[in-house]
Amino acid sequence: MQIKDYVDRIYAINLPSRRDRRQILLQEMESAGLPLTPSKIEIFPAIRPDTAAGFPGIGVYGCFLSHLAILKQARAEGLANVLILEDDVSIDDRFVAVQRVLVEQLQQAAWDFVYFGHIEALADVSSQASLQPYSGRVLMTHFYAVNARIFDRLIAFLEAAEHRPAGHPDGGPMYIDGAYSFFRERNPDVVTLLASPSLGWQRSSRSDLTPGWVDRTPILTQFADLVRAGKVWVENQQRRRKKLSTQ
Incomplete structure (x- = not known):
C-alpha cells in the first residue's frame, strides 16, 4: 500500500499568487507518485488575511489559518487522517521506494502526528527507512500527517491560541510549527513519529512568511x-x- 492509499486526503497548500511555487510543487508531487486527484490529492488555496492580528506577520497568520482550515475541513468530512504538504517542499527520491514500509509501520502503530520531512537530529538513523517516536519540538510543517484521533483537541487549541494575546502562557499567536510543538508539550499522550531518515525538506524559494x-x-x-x-x-x-x- 502506498501513502496515497493509506491516508484519506492529501492537501498541498499553495498561495494562488505563487504560480512559481505551484509549478515546481506539481513536479515534486508527480515524481513522488502523488499526482493531483479530485477528492483525494488536492491543492488547498492558502489563506491571505488582511492583517497580522497579533501574529509575527501576515504570512505567518495566513499559514496558521491555512493549516487550521484543512484540519477543520478534514474533521467536517469525517476523514480518518490527512497528509499536508507546503508548496516549497522537496520530496526525497527515496520516498517512492520506502513508502510501503512506512505505511506498514503506520498500520501497526497508534499515531497522532507523523513528520515525513523534518530537520530534527535523531539518535538512530540507519539506511533502512523507519518511523521513530519523538517527543521534542519539531520545526517545519512542509510534509506531515495528522490523525483524526486528535482533531478535536488540536483544532480547539489552535482556535484558542489564535485569539489570545501574543506570549500568553497557554499559547498565543505563533508560527504553526511552534503551535504544534506547544500543543504536543501540553498533551504528552499525543504520539509523534518522525521519518528516519527525513524524506523531505524546504526548497529554496522566496518566503511569504518573513x-x-x-x-x-x-x-x-x-x-x-x-x-x-x-x-x-x-x-x-x-x-x-x-x-x-x-x-
Whole structure:
C-alpha cells in the first residue's frame, strides 16, 4: 500500500499568487507518485488575511489559518487522517521506494502526528527507512500527517491560541510549527513519529512568511527568484546524479 492509499486526503497548500511555487510543487508531487486527484490529492488555496492580528506577520497568520482550515475541513468530512504538504517542499527520491514500509509501520502503530520531512537530529538513523517516536519540538510543517484521533483537541487549541494575546502562557499567536510543538508539550499522550531518515525538506524559494528586504524590492525580487530557480535546478540535478549512482 502506498501513502496515497493509506491516508484519506492529501492537501498541498499553495498561495494562488505563487504560480512559481505551484509549478515546481506539481513536479515534486508527480515524481513522488502523488499526482493531483479530485477528492483525494488536492491543492488547498492558502489563506491571505488582511492583517497580522497579533501574529509575527501576515504570512505567518495566513499559514496558521491555512493549516487550521484543512484540519477543520478534514474533521467536517469525517476523514480518518490527512497528509499536508507546503508548496516549497522537496520530496526525497527515496520516498517512492520506502513508502510501503512506512505505511506498514503506520498500520501497526497508534499515531497522532507523523513528520515525513523534518530537520530534527535523531539518535538512530540507519539506511533502512523507519518511523521513530519523538517527543521534542519539531520545526517545519512542509510534509506531515495528522490523525483524526486528535482533531478535536488540536483544532480547539489552535482556535484558542489564535485569539489570545501574543506570549500568553497557554499559547498565543505563533508560527504553526511552534503551535504544534506547544500543543504536543501540553498533551504528552499525543504520539509523534518522525521519518528516519527525513524524506523531505524546504526548497529554496522566496518566503511569504518573513520576506527579506530583497523580496520587498520588485526588481531585486525578480533577480532573486532567478537565482533561487537556478539553485533548485542544481539541487535537482544533484539528486538525479545521486540516484543514478546508487542504481
